[in-house]
Amino acid sequence: MNDVTDTSNIKAEASASAAAPASNNNDVILEIANISVSFDGFKALNDLSMKFMRNELRCIIGPNGAGKTTMMDCITGKTTPDEGTCTFNNTVDLSKLSEAEIALVGIGRKFQKPTIFESHTVFENLELAMKTDKTVFFSLFAVVDDVMRDRISDTLKTVNLSAHADQLAGRLSHGQKQWLEIGMLLMQDPQLLLLDEPVAGMTDDETERTGELFNSLKGKHSLVVVEHDMDFVAQLKSMVTVLDQGSMLCEGEMAAVQSDPRVIEVYLGR
Amino acid sequence: MSNARTPFIVRFFSATGRTGWIAIALFALLTIVAVPVCHLMFQEGDALFISTFYVTLIGKIMCYAIVAVAMDLIWGYAGVLSLAQGLFFALGGYAFGMYLMRSIGLDGVYKSHLPDFMVFLDWKAYPWFWAFTDSFVYSIFLAIAAPGLLAFVFGFFVFRSRVKGVYFAIISQAMLYAFLLLFFMNNTGFGGNNGFTDFKRILGYDITSPEMRATLFALSSATLLFALLFGRYVVTSKYGRILTAIRDAEMRVMFLGYNPLWYKLFIWTVAAIICGIAGALYVPQVGIINPSEMATANSIEIAIWAAIGGRGTLVGPAIGAFVVNLSKSWFTVAFPEYWLYFLGLLFVLVTLLLPQGLVGLYQQLRARSTR
Numbered sequence: 155m156n157d158v159t160d161t162s163n164i165k166a167e168a169s170a171s172a173a174a175p176a177s178n179n180n181d182v183i184l185e186i187a188n189i190s191v192s193f194d195g196f197k198a199l200n201d202l203s204m205k206f207m208r209n210e211l212r213c214i215i216g217p218n219g220a221g222k223t224t225m226m227d228c229i230t231g232k233t234t235p236d237e238g239t240c241t242f243n244n245t246v247d248l249s250k251l252s253e254a255e256i257a258l259v260g261i262g263r264k265f266q267k268p269t270i271f272e273s274h275t276v277f278e279n280l281e282l283a284m285k286t287d288k289t290v291f292f293s294l295f296a297v298v299d300d301v302m303r304d305r306i307s308d309t310l311k312t313v314n315l316s317a318h319a320d321q322l323a324g325r326l327s328h329g330q331k332q333w334l335e336i337g338m339l340l341m342q343d344p345q346l347l348l349l350d351e352p353v354a355g356m357t358d359d360e361t362e363r364t365g366e367l368f369n370s371l372k373g374k375h376s377l378v379v380v381e382h383d384m385d386f387v388a389q390l391k392s393m394v395t396v397l398d399q400g401s402m403l404c405e406g407e408m409a410a411v412q413s414d415p416r417v418i419e420v421y422l423g424r
Numbered sequence: 425m426s427n428a429r430t431p432f433i434v435r436f437f438s439a440t441g442r443t444g445w446i447a448i449a450l451f452a453l454l455t456i457v458a459v460p461v462c463h464l465m466f467q468e469g470d471a472l473f474i475s476t477f478y479v480t481l482i483g484k485i486m487c488y489a490i491v492a493v494a495m496d497l498i499w500g501y502a503g504v505l506s507l508a509q510g511l512f513f514a515l516g517g518y519a520f521g522m523y524l525m526r527s528i529g530l531d532g533v534y535k536s537h538l539p540d541f542m543v544f545l546d547w548k549a550y551p552w553f554w555a556f557t558d559s560f561v562y563s564i565f566l567a568i569a570a571p572g573l574l575a576f577v578f579g580f581f582v583f584r585s586r587v588k589g590v591y592f593a594i595i596s597q598a599m600l601y602a603f604l605l606l607f608f609m610n611n612t613g614f615g616g617n618n619g620f621t622d623f624k625r626i627l628g629y630d631i632t633s634p635e636m637r638a639t640l641f642a643l644s645s646a647t648l649l650f651a652l653l654f655g656r657y658v659v660t661s662k663y664g665r666i667l668t669a670i671r672d673a674e675m676r677v678m679f680l681g682y683n684p685l686w687y688k689l690f691i692w693t694v695a696a697i698i699c700g701i702a703g704a705l706y707v708p709q710v711g712i713i714n715p716s717e718m719a720t721a722n723s724i725e726i727a728i729w730a731a732i733g734g735r736g737t738l739v740g741p742a743i744g745a746f747v748v749n750l751s752k753s754w755f756t757v758a759f760p761e762y763w764l765y766f767l768g769l770l771f772v773l774v775t776l777l778l779p780q781g782l783v784g785l786y787q788q789l790r791a792r793s794t795r
Contacts, residue, residue, distance in 0.1 A: 230679060252678075252683065253678040253679055254678050254679075254681050254682055254683040254684075255681075257678070257679050257680055257681035258681040262679070263679050265675070265676075265679075269673050269675060269676040270673070270676065271668070271669040271672050271673055271676065272672055272673075273668060273672055274665060274668070274669065274672075278665055281662070281665070282662070282665060282666060282669055282677075282680065283680050288680075288681045288682045288683075289686070290663060290686045290687055290690045293661065293662045293663035293666055293687075294658070294661055294662075294663045295432065295661070296661070296662040296663075297430070297435070298662075338676075338680070342680060342681065
């Protein structure tokens with residue numbers, strides 16, 4: 155590995171940015187404080203601290219192995235950090251909750267590889283995702299009523315899948331599967347959406363429409379988008395955070411980030 | 425289309441479609457009316473007489489079919505391959521078998537109130553776990569509660585540890601084997617190698633009388649049909665859709681806010697209870713329960729019935745149980761040494777050529793003919 159980054163500099167940057175948004179603390183939806191994760195000695199996350207504001211759209215970029223997906227794993231309970239805490243809505247310590255409980259407090263996650271229920275119809279996929287009582291007892295007696303039907307058809311429109319409602323989800327194209335999974339997140343009505351490479355494998359046209367969708371969600375939900383596609387990130391016109399080797403490298407507008415010599419270094423220097 | 429105001433009972437029974445109901449009506453007519461009538465009203469030599477041999481054989485196979493339906497719920501729909509269904513079946517059988525043992529009364533070899541095997545061990549009283557089993561109602565309850573409780577406790581720890589796939593199959597088989605050894609021992613209170621046998625009566629009625637045989641036969645059929653109706657409701661409910669979703673993408677289900685532990689544990693426990701009921705119906709018909717029911721091969725065979733009939737169809741595994749066991753009863757007479765080879769061959773061929781089983785084959789043929 156070509157070690158070009160100055161670690162002390164990153165630490166300074168990270169702690170500075172953690173203190174930076176000095177606005178009303180109630181507007182912070184998620185705070186990551188000093189989390190570290192290592193796998194067999196490899197530090198996937200190294201003392202990472204970040205804040206996400208309510209109704210903000212934030213993009214996270216970084217080279218492979220920067221820790222983007224691990225960060226999402228820590229937030230959603232898939233991985234327990236060795237150190238540090240993730241706090242949701244200033245009060246909920248996520249490290250004490252299971253994956254399902256984290257979903258119920260209002261965090262939705264889209265996986266890097268589209269993960270949907272292939273042997274269910276598109277409609278059923280959205281039905282199962284819907285925000286409702288998720289206990290066994292309730293599910294045994296649950297009936298889809300007209301209000302739910304309307305919500306599902308609204309979401310079908312939003313993600314452009316109205317024509318495919320009764321089709322098996324496994325038959326959808328790759329891009330449509332990505333949309334279906336985004337639709338499932340919307341059905342959950344989460345406060346915070348974590349989207350891991352939502353436009354991977356999409357055509358340019360699909361990518362652009364996904365960008366429009368995300369821009370329309372801005373202000374209604376808080377979104378965190380991990381992406382490799384720079385054009386897509388530029389389209390979102392949001393705050394961008396750059397991760398490298400498990401720590402925050404810098405944060406700012408897309409244009410500023412792109413011209414930052416350290417960012418150019420980590421992207422082009424290897 | 426049902427809505428929230430449709431009474432539950434209507435939704436329960438309308439989960440099974442029209443074709444299903446026609447099949448159920450025909451099967452009920454045949455097994456709850458025709459067979460008992462033919463067995464009771466006609467004599468040896470009449471053209472319509474159905475002998476004790478066939479009533480017992482088919483009655484036994486219907487109990488197996490109930491187990492196959494339970495296997496499909498847990499394997500076909502939840503994707504959990506259990507190699508312990510034979511254990512739950514045997515536990516139900518033992519629980520009701522003890523009632524039958526105690527009903528022998530003083531007619532045993534040793535003329536004692538205790539079962540012969542306990543007299544043989546010089547025991548003076550029943551061990552604690554057989555308390556109240558002289559009650560018919562309690563022993564039925566025990567046949568449900570024992571497998572249910574064991575499945576719940578085992579399932580809770582195994583599912584909570586997120587043990588899946590082949591690892592789950594191995595652990596379930598290990599549990600089965602542990603119980604096999606426990607029941608084999610003479611001094612654990614389960615009759616050892618011989619198990620329970622020599623039953624005389626149920627509720628005071630002679631267990632070998634044609635009327636009792638016909639009653640048990642009809643009861644087995646009714647239970648099988650109810651298991652199918654119940655299974656159909658469960659798998660078509662939202663719960664059932666979540667169950668298949670867990671089978672296909674458990675991670676996604678978890679991140680939607682469902683806890684797979686309770687979803688798996690419910691169907692796992694219910695499947696064990698269904699097997700227990702089947703076992704309780706089986707024992708009075710075959711007249712014996714011993715640890716061989718817990719043999720690992722028996723539980724694997726249950727999985728084979730399900731695979732041959734067609735997983736994830738409910739009716740398929742029941743058909744599979746009939747096909748395999750009917751051919752078994754013919755084969756073991758005609759070519760006794762080759763049955764296991766034949767079973768293995770059947771399993772390999774079905775897996776290779778008919779991944780959806782016999783029901784899948786039927787659906788393919790029908791789709792081709794309507795095209």
